[in-house]
Amino acid sequence: MSIHNKTKQIRLQARIPAATAAPGFLDKSGTFAPPGFNRWLVPPAALAIHLCIGMAYGFSVFWLPLSKAIGITQSITCSRSG
Numbered sequence: 710m711s712i713h714n715k716t717k718q719i720r721l722q723a724r725i726p727a728a729t730a731a732p733g734f735l736d737k738s739g740t741f742a743p744p745g746f747n748r749w750l751v752p753p754a755a756l757a758i759h760l761c762i763g764m765a766y767g768f769s770v771f772w773l774p775l776s777k778a779i780g781i782t783q784s785i786t787c788s789r790s791g
Contacts, residue, residue: 742748
């Protein structure tokens with residue numbers, strides 16, 4: 710028996726019967742969009758999320774060099790109003 714056939718046999722023996730298995734997170738039945746779903750909304754939404762993440766990362770990376778470039782040497786404290 711070749712290694713490929715042995716591996717295939719082990720995989721087949723390890724399968725859980727379909728009647729007892731609950732649908733998983735990546736199950737094919739859960740990956741289809743409902744009728745009428747506009748798939749063109751996904752790329753702009755993904756772009757917006759990535760821009761937000763990128764802005765937060767960029768701000769954290771360039772904060773120190775920018776503050777040094779414009780001459781900020783110490784933190785500014787806010788006075789309490791009220």
